[in-house]
Amino acid sequence: MIVKRSRWEKEESVLLKVAEIYCKIWEEPPWNEYFWTTDRVIQDLHKELMKPNAVLLYALEKEERITGFTWGYEASISDLSDISGAFYSQWKKIVEKKRIFYIDELGVDRKYRQCGYGLGLTQELLKKITSLNIDYATLRTDIKAVSARNLYKKTGFQEINITDAEHSDRTYWLKEL
Numbered sequence: 001m002i003v004k005r006s007r008w009e010k011e012e013s014v015l016l017k018v019a020e021i022y023c024k025i026w027e028e029p030p031w032n033e034y035f036w037t038t039d040r041v042i043q044d045l046h047k048e049l050m051k052p053n054a055v056l057l058y059a060l061e062k063e064e065r066i067t068g069f070t071w072g073y074e075a076s077i078s079d080l081s082d083i084s085g086a087f088y089s090q091w092k093k094i095v096e097k098k099r100i101f102y103i104d105e106l107g108v109d110r111k112y113r114q115c116g117y118g119l120g121l122t123q124e125l126l127k128k129i130t131s132l133n134i135d136y137a138t139l140r141t142d143i144k145a146v147s148a149r150n151l152y153k154k155t156g157f158q159e160i161n162i163t164d165a166e167h168s169d170r171t172y173w174l175k176e177l
């Protein structure tokens with residue numbers, strides 16, 4: 001497996017492939033999001049990747065086929081409060097004056113699951129975040145997303161007492177780096 005950091009400004013074909021995989025993945029349960037289009041994903045990706053210390057990683061099978069992706073960015077307490085709908089004070093209690101990175105997305109093409117791509121992408125992203133001297137990584141996932149929950153447990157994340165205001169089945173996870 002090869003994991004690469006995307007120089008996304010110059011890699012339209014990578015963004016398109018990531019967006020294609022993204023649209024298929026999020027139609028699956030428990031997400032059931034049928035509204036994604038590649039144009040909308042690429043537009044969102046452009047916005048997310050302009051954020052501080054943003055990183056997009058993608059995994060390749062044998063130097064050619066993109067099998068999965070993960071991305072995220074450094075977030076402030078206000079950003080986390082906006083993303084989650086939770087009170088600023090809740091995040092402030094956790095983060096205090098430390099730096100925190102929000103892992104926005106992780107997905108592996110269905111055909112390539114359980115081959116180590118998700119774990120490889122997450123470990124590589126954690127390495128990059130650590131090299132930025134960031135103190136914590138956080139993310140949210142669905143309580144029914146067993147694969148993702150197991151993967152994040154395995155990489156040292158712990159579920160915290162914050163539930164998403166908009167999606168009550170999604171909880172937040174934290175790892176001290």
Ligand SMILES: CC(C)(COP(=O)(O)OP(=O)(O)OC[C@H]1O[C@@H](n2cnc3c(N)ncnc32)[C@H](O)[C@@H]1OP(=O)(O)O)[C@@H](O)C(=O)NCCC(=O)NCCS
Nearest residue numbers: 106107108113114115116117118119141145147148150151
């Ligand atoms: C979550 C996801 C990225 C995992 O990717 P993957 O490449 O299949 O995962 P890996 O092969 O690297 O597996 C790593 C660990 O994840 C867990 N895991 C992966 N698939 C699993 C499954 N079907 N059931 C239970 N645990 C699973 C295991 O702990 C596994 O470690 P192990 O092989 O030692 O048991 C993938 O299932 C996916 O894209 N799901 C849909 C999108 C999603 O839920 N994304 C996360 C949103 S936050």
